[in-house]
Amino acid sequence: MANYPFELLKLVSYLRKLPGVGAKTAERFAFQLLEWDSQLLVQFGNLLSNIKNKIHFCETCGCLREEECLFCSSQRNSTQICVISSAKDVYSIEETKAFQGFYHVTHGLLSPLEGKTAEHLHLEKLKKRIQDHEIKEAILALDSTIEGDTTALYLKQELSKLGLSVTRLALGLPMGSTIHFVDGGTLARAFIGRQRF
Amino acid sequence: MANYPFELLKLVSYLRKLPGVGAKTAERFAFQLLEWDSQLLVQFGNLLSNIKNKIHFCETCGCLREEECLFCSSQRNSTQICVISSAKDVYSIEETKAFQGFYHVTHGLLSPLEGKTAEHLHLEKLKKRIQDHEIKEAILALDSTIEGDTTALYLKQELSKLGLSVTRLALGLPMGSTIHFVDGGTLARAFIGRQRF
Numbered sequence: 048m049a050n051y052p053f054e055l056l057k058l059v060s061y062l063r064k065l066p067g068v069g070a071k072t073a074e075r076f077a078f079q080l081l082e083w084d085s086q087l088l089v090q091f092g093n094l095l096s097n098i099k100n101k102i103h104f105c106e107t108c109g110c111l112r113e114e115e116c117l118f119c120s121s122q123r124n125s126t127q128i129c130v131i132s133s134a135k136d137v138y139s140i141e142e143t144k145a146f147q148g149f150y151h152v153t154h155g156l157l158s159p160l161e162g163k164t165a166e167h168l169h170l171e172k173l174k175k176r177i178q179d180h181e182i183k184e185a186i187l188a189l190d191s192t193i194e195g196d197t198t199a200l201y202l203k204q205e206l207s208k209l210g211l212s213v214t215r216l217a218l219g220l221p222m223g224s225t226i227h228f229v230d231g232g233t234l235a236r237a238f239i240g241r242q243r244f
Numbered sequence: 245m246a247n248y249p250f251e252l253l254k255l256v257s258y259l260r261k262l263p264g265v266g267a268k269t270a271e272r273f274a275f276q277l278l279e280w281d282s283q284l285l286v287q288f289g290n291l292l293s294n295i296k297n298k299i300h301f302c303e304t305c306g307c308l309r310e311e312e313c314l315f316c317s318s319q320r321n322s323t324q325i326c327v328i329s330s331a332k333d334v335y336s337i338e339e340t341k342a343f344q345g346f347y348h349v350t351h352g353l354l355s356p357l358e359g360k361t362a363e364h365l366h367l368e369k370l371k372k373r374i375q376d377h378e379i380k381e382a383i384l385a386l387d388s389t390i391e392g393d394t395t396a397l398y399l400k401q402e403l404s405k406l407g408l409s410v411t412r413l414a415l416g417l418p419m420g421s422t423i424h425f426v427d428g429g430t431l432a433r434a435f436i437g438r439q440r441f
Contacts, residue, residue: 050314050335050339051308051335052299052309052310054295054298055308058291058292061284061291064284065276066276076263078331078332079262081299087258088293088295088296090258091258091289091292092289092292092294094254094255095277095292096288096290096293097289098277099282101249101251102249102278111248111249111252111278112249117247133275134278135271138247138248142247
């Protein structure tokens with residue numbers, strides 16, 4: 048790396064930790080930050096330093112919360128629980144308004160290469176909630192990737208023992224897609240999952 | 245934007261100010277930051293808050309400096325000055341070891357659309373340095389863009405009055421390029437700037 052001032056190098060090293068940010072991008076960010084107003088930098092810096100005191104992961108469901116968790120409230124449908132791998136996903140699902148039940152965030156997917164094993168999925172907490180609330184259906188809303196598929200299979204095995212129905216989001220054509228441009232795997236899954244019309 | 249916690253929205257709004265970062269990327273950064281260790285966030289936050297107290301722009305040349313400016317030292321060749329538009333460029337030029345003179349950072353290029361006029365180029369400071377140090381050559385190392393060309397033309401006009409030689413970086417084929425893939429403009433400039441071999 049170039050002969051930058053030491054504090055600038057430190058700043059670049061932090062910025063490089065952001066996802067998808069390499070050396071060149073981090074340098075560009077750093078030089079731009081130096082052109083920000085001092086006051087803005089202080090505000091941004093303070094926000095970062097304190098963000099973990101302001102935003103927490105809900106102890107029950109694992110979603111983000113400031114004060115009360117919005118997704119554990121008693122007004123929600125307590126017969127369904129949706130299992131997601133990241134607290135971010137809850138916002139995409141909430142926007143669809145297609146689901147009003149509880150959530151459970153696994154904070155990751157099974158991935159032996161990254162050292163993510165079954166212990167990381169907070170499964171005991173999930174099982175306890177299912178029993179306490181007499182939940183009838185667990186909906187697995189996991190990524191359609193190798194890790195997502197593996198985790199879904201494992202969760203199905205584990206949760207089926209509790210005698211509730213375990214479902215997974217449908218795999219098929221994305222809205223607005225053309226048959227010609229959809230990949231073979233997706234098309235095959237859309238055939239398998241075809242529905243009476 | 246989704247119904248994120250308020251502090252998260254604030255964090256996203258700061259991250260969006262980084263160059264080339266849109267809403268989706270800023271959200272991805274923000275969620276990743278929430279997974280950082282608290283201590284790391286505090287260190288990063290403090291660095292940002294204090295960076296302007298640690299790194300300054302040199303009052304003489306406009307380069308970045310921590311204590312003494314490395315680029316204004318008396319050991320440098322005081323007969324040449326290199327005009328660059330950003331403090332970042334100095335590091336690329338220093339790495340080539342092709343230049344040992346002084347620098348002058350204009351902190352921007354002429355761009356009427358962005359409100360950057362001749363007053364923003366710190367020209368008086370540059371002229372004074374040229375006269376004080378009896379500089380013989382001003383090398384314009386500006387981008388090869390419309391703004392860079394305009395600024396170079398303007399600086400040439402202004403600096404020629406001081407009776408020194410004004411040069412500009414050569415335009416031509418980048419190293420390792422093939423004639424076939426070089427654009428017409430570059431090729432034409434390479435013809436104009438051809439040199440005895």
